[in-house]
């Protein structure tokens with residue numbers, strides 16, 4: 001901190017004070033407003049705050065927040081402070097605020113919005129960039145995610161000292177990462193294939209088999225991997241297999257954990273040091289939290305796009321466990337709900353399904369088309385009252401999830 005120029009120090013303290021005021025006023029965690037004010041005082045603030053740190057940037061359509069949390073946990077095994085935007089403020093102001101709040105932390109693990117990755121690589125000069133997955137988000141078109149991948153390629157090609165840790169099973173991710181000078185490939189799997197039927201390099205049809213994917217035309221193929229996720233175990237780069245046994249549910253989180261272990265190992269945190277810390281993470285910014293409500297156990301799952309819904313449906317308690325689905329269409333969610341038609345809801349047949357949210361009728365039409373029986377409800381407490389007892393899983397998109405979280409009392 002003391003090495004920062006005077007104006008940057010001033011910008012950091014003004015930003016910090018604004019963030020505290022915002023928190024006291026009950027307006028979220030204050031990281032965005034604090035960062036915005038700090039950047040107004042010193043436009044170069046993020047670069048100054050990132051200098052001399054080991055920065056890790058984490059991006060992808062799904063799993064950014066959770067993976068960021070897991071990587072921070074892995075690096076904490078090294079016994080040093082880790083700065084992180086743990087609550088998902090993932091544009092420039094959120095990053096500046098996260099670094100400003102931990103001025104002496106030698107490590108920084110920062111979630112970055114996909115569209116800002118290229119710019120943030122230039123500003124923060126990261127040691128490691130993590131690329132998780134890339135798929136349609138709300139109404140994004142396939143062409144837009146290909147454009148995103150192309151921007152990543154250009155930024156990574158211009159950062160020759162950066163190590164990329166990337167999922168080899170996502171063809172678009174593999175294409176983006178292959179422009180980097182150094183890549184550690186992770187076999188993390190890909191559940192959602194709908195955005196990667198075509199070769200990112202030449203546009204031909206991709207072939208898939210048990211060994212991975214390959215383009216029959218140009219030969220672009222899944223790269224060989226150094227870290228592997230098996231069903232519930234990780235195989236590290238020395239070939240040693242260890243059970244993950246995470247508290248977080250679902251295959252998507254096991255992928256995220258393997259990526260976090262690979263990042264940790266890059267900085268010298270051995271798997272045996274890091275893994276026990278990953279197992280202690282049981283919820284991330286309210287996700288996967290279990291809350292008692294009128295004698296029922298409510299579990300909160302966030303799903304913002306078709307690939308995310310597929311992952312959330314995988315995590316549900318076994319049928320016939322009841323589930324509440326909540327959908328809004330505010331600005332952070334995307335105003336158009338036609339993406340609901342990209343999700344296959346048929347597996348919900350046979351279990352009690354409750355539907356809430358501002359756009360519950362859109363979801364109702366979609367469920368009817370999939371022949372899924374459901375009841376419309378007026379929110380979380382109405383759903384809880386209709387469940388006889390025991391557990392209720394809740395899947396919500398972004399603002400619907402936040403509303404339910406607020407009703408239940410903000411949960412971590």
Ligand SMILES: [Zn+2]
Nearest residue numbers: 199202215218
């Ligand atoms: Zn090809």
